[in-house]
Amino acid sequence: MVSFILVISRGFADGDSETKCAQNVNIIEAKNSPTIFDRILDGSIKADIVYEDPECLAFRDVDPQAPKHLLVIPRRRITMLEDAQNTDQELLGHLMLVVKKVAEQEDLTDGYRVVINNGPDGGQSVYHLHIHLLGGRQLNWPPG
Ligand code: TR5
Secondary structure, eight states, X not given: OHHHHHHHHHHHOOHHHHHHHHHHHHHHHHHHSOOHHHHHHTXXXXXXXXXXXXXEEEEEOSSOSSXXXXXXXXXXXXXXXXXXXXXXXXXXXHHHHHHHHHHHHTTOTTOEEEEOOOHHHHTOOSXXXXXXXXXXXXXXXXXX
């Protein structure tokens, strides 16, 4: 009986709803699992770290999309921007100022782009909040 109802309900689901449903299951799983950034933070995986302080870490992206591509992450895990709370305000402000500091350190004097991907439509693949800092070439707009 249960499988009958499931078959019927699947029969009515359009492709988009099914995709969204699968995405939601994947996000719940991703939010509850450790990420690669945990391993960078605990030192068990090496990263090219360019800045660190008690609140955060900045390191080079392993798959750079520009001559300079760095990630700034909080040590304390916030899974994604939409999960940030009012109590995270100071930390989020600090991360932005660290992005600015790293951009100066990297000599990005002609400008740069700062990106946060949020969720599946935003292209987020690692569920530990991170800020992308991209520069060293003319970046296009709109992004893909
Ligand atoms: O797609 P979103 O916004 O979630 O960005 C995740 C970023 O993490 C991507 O730009 C990846 O290239 C980057 N990434 C993934 C790994 C990794 C990394 N950056 C530095 N070091 C990394 N290691 C060691 N392993 C990864 N899987």
